[in-house]
Structures are given as structure tokens and as C-alpha cells.
Amino acid sequence: MQKLLIIFTLLVLVSCKKESQEPFGKPQQTADSTTIKSPEIVGKEIFENKGNCIACHLPDKKLIGPSLHDIAKIYKDKNADMVAFLKGDGEPIVDPNQYEVMKTNFAITEEMSDEELQALEAYIYFNLK
Template identity: 55%
Template sequence: MKKNIIFISLITLVSCKNEMKPKEEQSVDASAVKVSGKEIFEGEGNCIACHKPDQKVIGPSLQEIGKIYKAKKGSIVSFLQEQSDPIVDPSQYDIMKTNFAITKSMSDEELEALEDYIYSFSK
């Protein structure tokens, strides 16, 4: 009888230990990830193909976007989620629409990092 109790206790301890490990690893991994707006802008978002910091190329400059969105208290995140109308250059909206497939798949954290990056150019 004593052997059975010891055996069951040992199994319980081992199984509880294994359940706890993945949870600890997940929380460490999640907190270690920091999203960079610049990396998204130049990489996954491919925004740099049409937007430059200080000059209009295909789309408006980041300075212009940031300045107008701040002045009009708009939300770049809402625009990128296609939840609000364009306020900088509505004539370019049809060109920008092709990129919403990319921006809609981004997390809120990624979109907020992108918005912060754009605002960093406004004066």
C-alpha cells in the first residue's frame, strides 16, 4: 500500500511539473517580442514602396500623413483597418486599397507601432 501511494505521488509531481513548463516559456516568449514600426514599414508592410519620410512619391510623405492625422485627430490604425475614410489624399485611395489585405492581417500592436513610426516624422 505504501508503495502505491509513493508511486501515485511521484506521478502527480512529475505530471504537474510538465504542465507548468510550457506556460512559463510562453509568457517569456510573448513579453520578449517588441514590434518595430520601422521594420514593419520597410518590411512586411512594404509601405516604403510608396511613402518616403519627407517627400511625396506615389503616396504622401510620412511628415504630411503624421501632420494631417494629428491636426484632424484621425486614427491611422482605423484607416489601415479600412474602418475610416482617408483624410490625407483621398484621390490616392484606390491605389492604397490594394494594401489593405496586408494591413488588415496585422495585429493591433503592429498597427500601433506603424502609427507611432509615422507620427515620429510629424513636426
């Protein structure tokens, strides 16, 4: 019984130690790209996978939708709110004639968190270069 108690105490000590050391361990993790990713990289992943935006948008060429470069340029010039647009709260400013096609994606983007939409925006702006 006493042995068990000692083991238990040791376990508690070890787990406390780990927790209190965490803040000091964090800065080292920045070097590891799998733990901390920039919004552009997160956005690219959403763009190509979950969002399936890549089916219609290429970085620098018009496909079914305008290129990301064109979208980024127009949004920057007009200082427009891309996150609001993707929530269905904005007006189309890039190619209003084709708005109906883009609109079908709001079913996906409206389910996304603000962080995900901001990551998508960051990735689209990343293509401005």
C-alpha cells in the same frame, strides 16, 4: 539509480531558481535593444519589410503616396484614427483622389495585429518632428 535521482533533483532546483529570478533580471534587459524595442523601431521594421509601405511612402518627400511627415501632420491636426484607417474602417483624409492606390494595401494591413498597426502609427508619427 540514486545518482540519477540526485541529478534530477538538482536540475529541478536549478530550473526553479532561474524562474524565480527572472523578474529581477528583466530591468537589465532594457539596455539590450534586441530584446525590448520601442514601438517606433518595431513600426519602422514593419514599414520597410513586412508592410512594404516604403515602396510608396518616404519620410519627408511625396513618392507615389504622401510623405510620412504630411500623413502624420494631417492625422494629428484632425485627431484622426490611423489604426482604424489601416483596418479599412476609415475615410481617406490625406489624398482622397488617390485612395484606390492605398486601398490595395489593406489586404496586408487587415492581417496585422493591433500591436503591429499601432507600431506603424507610432513610426509614422515619429516622422512629424
